[in-house]
Amino acid sequence: MADAQEFLKDFPLLHTEMNGRPIAYLDNGATTQKPEQVIKAICGYYGGCNANPHRGAYALSVEATEIYENARKRTAAFIGAKRPEEIIFTKNATEALNLVAYSYGLTNLKQGDEIVITIAEHHSNLVPWQHVAHATGAALKYIYLEPDGNLSDEDIETKITERTKLVACTQVSNVLGLKNDVKKIAAKAHSVGAVCVVDGSQSVAHQKVDVQEIDADFFAFSGHKMLSPMGIGVLYGKYDLLDAMPPFLMGGDMIEYVEEQQTTYAELPAKFEAGTQNVGGAAGLTAAIDYLEGIGFDRIEAIEKDLVDYALPQLRELPFIELYGCDTKRGNKTGIIAFNVKDVHPHDVATILDSTGVAVRAGHHCAQPLHRYLGLNASCRASFYLYNTREDVDRWIAALKKVRGVLGYGA
Ligand SMILES: Cc1ncc(COP(=O)(O)O)c(C=O)c1O
Structure with a gap:
């Protein structure tokens, strides 16, 4: 072509x-190659303004902060998030999904609750839910497939029940390459009061994604599968959900005040971004979004x-x-x-x-x-x-x- x-x-x-x-x-499906435009953006950052963001009062650090926060704004617009604070940078989709599992799952689920996922999930959207199920006593249920590899409609209808507190589903299977109707699955999850986690790792680089249209509560993906460098990933979460969740990793940058025995945490998104972040990766992600939207x-x-x-x-x-x-x-x-x-x-x-x-x-x-x-x-x-x-x-x-x-x- x-x-x-x-x-x-x-x-x-x-x-x-x-x-x-x-x-x-x-x-x-494993990783994409990188265009010159992305490589230039990464090299430009390291060659031109490398500094620790958010921490310095000097020009280089301010510039690094701008690059990083601009990436957040661009990512928010790219997937239709309502505000940049709903975008948490992680190292990949796996970490993004683990963030939800540890921070939301371990806090909100208990014995008697059910988690529903599909049999077509990548381990990154399966093993964390097994862990939450084992740790909280919640049951892990599966949606199985029709003979053609698509999710069973009957299972979607019958497995998601009043006991379901969380549904996790990939938007595109990384093996079968079939798109799932995640909008319908999110609506079903919401009808029983459950939250819906969508794994967008195999979709976001290939089709227009709008998290509002899907009405996903959480949406995770990796930069490296969408022309960006390895080491930058994204978790989108609805503001009120993220705001109510405890931090996932503790340390520098995610705090407001630290006393000897107590800490108060920073506001979103910093609460979930402990330690020095991948600014070069964020610069590459912005260039990748520009490239994809340009096409x-x-x-x-x-x-x-x-x-x-x-x-x-x-x-x-x-x-x-x-x-x-x-x-x-x-x-x-x-x-x-x-x-x-x-x-x-x-x-x-x-x-x-x-x-x-x-x-x-x-x-x-x-x-x-x-x-x-x-x-x-x-x-x-x-x-x-x-x-x-x-x-x-x-x-x-x-x-x-x-x-x-x-x-x-x-x-
Ligand atoms: C559907 C799906 N989810 C999650 C992942 C995990 O992505 P990463 O290894 O970048 O965290 C992959 C990677 O292949 C994937 O295809």
Whole structure:
């Protein structure tokens, strides 16, 4: 697609080689590559005004504070938060989800309460809730899947009950690549008085997200999956909920007054941002938001859809390929394709693809319960982004056709 070619020039890493071959980078679900604009913003911060934000009265520190707080404002506008104080910077989505689990979950849940999550969650939106359940005595319930990989409507209706105090759900499954109707799930959660935590790790870089429209109480994502550096993540929370929650980490910057035996805490958002923060990451995040908004999500979605529509019919023609979550009838398929090559371990598949310069992910993708539920040990995953081209898909499929031959199987 012409668009992808246009953006490709901005990504220096994609013009290097892997194993002596041009790179077909199809592991965007794990992390995305960074455009020149983001790299420049990070280098500009470290080369031009690196200083500890919020702490100094001198010009460099003031500038670092401005960069950091501007990132908060840009992030708030990007996802439709009502005020910048509703944006808490974390190191990644995992920390953001843990913040909610430790601070909201451990404080508000008790024996007799129920937490409802889906079987398609990444471990980052599953293990913290297990911990809350074990620590508080609350029960952990699961929404399971329809045969096509979508969440069971019946489970959404019957598992979320008057006992439910918290519902946590991913907006897009990182394995099946299917969009969930998180607006409907949030409405159901609210109808029984529960809060709804949405994991936006696989959505926010690929589609327009508006937390008001979803009516999510909490929304978490990682910068590195949306063109920004590693080490910066975001938790959005409704102001009143965040304001009522105790801090998650204690230390510098999150306090108002510290006495020998007592401390009063800072207002939002500082209450949840203990210690020196990732200002370089925030500078990169702002540049990434500028970059994404400059392109527009309609174009990004069109590129990914074109690649999926191009790849799936070809994959379906290959009798040795098994696909998961690839029924496109409901129109909620994103640019993530999970698959296996029959009789071949996913790690072997990924290694053979690697030798041709094609990067895909292999393993359980931090979703062991989902794989177990699907009756799989592991899978491979190709995941597209705005710089991928049909040529990348061609190279991936050409390499797949060789896999069984390399291992001495017939076609
Ligand atoms: C759906 C989902 N949630 C959470 C995460 C965790 O993200 P991070 O490792 O950046 O914290 C991932 C990462 O793959 C993910 O795909």
